[in-house]
Amino acid sequence: MSGGYRFARFQLVPTVGQLVFRARCEVCEEMGPRVETGDAAMMWVVFHWEDHPDHTVYRELSSTPYVVELRS
Template sequence: MEPDAGPDAEPLLFSARCAVCGLSGPAGPDAGATSRWMLAHLRSRPGHVSFREIITRPYRAVPDECR
């Protein structure tokens, strides 16, 4: 198994979830947008200081290595 970096691979996606209330930001290919969402969430909810980063990374099987 290896990360799929081929031209037809699904995109790498980043998101974040507030560990206090469970709200999640939008998933997208821009990791910076995840940080911006966390900061905006913190500004609107000052007590929510714990977050989880969620990364969705496509993988593919390499047939010769699966044996």
């Protein structure tokens, strides 16, 4: 996780909040639902692969909440 991002007038700081995970098929770019764990996200791959056995490359996406803090 990044420590944050500094800009001229404000900085983005990681904040308390639920991480969001999703799985994405790298073949057709379809994405699974937004869920709270990587394990839950990657369960979508089971169903997607059963429907598309030739789709064999996936990516786990995770996102972190940030808050804007003004710089003085």
